[in-house]
Amino acid sequence: AQSVTQLDSQVPVFEEAPVELRCNYSSSVSVYLFWYVQYPNQGLQLLLKYLSGSTLVKGINGFEAEFNKSQTSFHLRKPSVHISDTAEYFCAVRRKTGNQFYFGTGTSLTVIP
Amino acid sequence: EAQVTQNPRYLITVTGKKLTVTCSQNMNHEYMSWYRQDPGLGLRQIYYSMNVEVTDKGDVPEGYKVSRKEKRNFPLILESPSPNQTSLYFCASSFLAPSGAHQGQFFGPGTRLTVL
Numbered sequence: 001a002q003s004v005t006q007l008d009s010q011v012p013v014f015e016e017a018p019v020e021l022r023c024n025y026s027s028s029v030s031v032y033l034f035w036y037v038q039y040p041n042q043g044l045q046l047l048l049k050y051l052s053g054s055t056l057v058k059g060i061n062g063f064e065a066e067f068n069k070s071q072t073s074f075h076l077r078k079p080s081v082h083i084s085d086t087a088e089y090f091c092a093v094r095r096k097t098g099n100q101f102y103f104g105t106g107t108s109l110t111v112i113p
Numbered sequence: 114e115a116q117v118t119q120n121p122r123y124l125i126t127v128t129g130k131k132l133t134v135t136c137s138q139n140m141n142h143e144y145m146s147w148y149r150q151d152p153g154l155g156l157r158q159i160y161y162s163m164n165v166e167v168t169d170k171g172d173v174p175e176g177y178k179v180s181r182k183e184k185r186n187f188p189l190i191l192e193s194p195s196p197n198q199t200s201l202y203f204c205a206s207s208f209l210a211p212s213g214a215h216q217g218q219f220f221g222p223g224t225r226l227t228v229l
Contacts (some may be wrong), residue, residue: 004155005156028147031168034217034218034221042222042223043117043203043220043221043222043223044205044218044220046202046217046218046219047218049216049217074160090155090156092156099161099163099169100158100171100172101146101158101161101171101218102158102172103148103155103156103157103158104155105153105154105155106155
């Protein structure tokens with residue numbers, strides 16, 4: 001089965017500082033990659049996706065992620081975080097040849113004023 | 114407004130009492146899916162559907178049933194709920210591009226289920 005590893009369960013960061021949330025996946029086949037954000041008591045919202053093409057993907061709210069095939073990683077970055085970025089972030093993978101989605105266990109980002 | 118709706122949002126029930134959680138989307142999406150979210154485990158896929166009358170098991174299908182008789186609806190059925198099914202449940206839908214690529218899933222607001 002596919003596995004998705006989010007290396008940090010909690011990431012505290014000061015406001016206006018940069019942040020990187022790490023995601024690694026296990027797959028020997030081509031995949032689609034996604035990052036979702038979950039604000040408290042809400043459903044998940046798509047931040048960005050990698051389907052093909054450029055390995056640097058830009059999403060909403062100033063987030064971006066880079067697909068690294070050799071390291072099977074898809075780390076999420078933001079150069080300057082805001083208080084409103086405090087949320088849970090999930091990395092997800094779907095193999096191009098399958099229909100199942102696999103999610104990581106989530107990273108809780110807390111932005112400190 | 115494009116959305117995925119789930120009902121009920123909160124449900125407390127007892128072991129063995131059959132229940133159904135409804136899910137509906139108004140975006141004409143082919144793909145629909147159910148997930149459960151548990152602390153420390155992230156989201157795990159229960160069942161998914163590629164289109165009407167086409168469903169398949171995800172990672173954790175035991176104890177659940179689904180049906181897809183109409184494109185917009187994808188109910189989740191617990192025939193005999195047990196306490197280990199206490200969880201937060203999400204329905205999601207997505208559009209499939211001609212290439213087969215998912216364009217990212219739209220999620221419902223969640224249903225918090227407690228089985229006593």
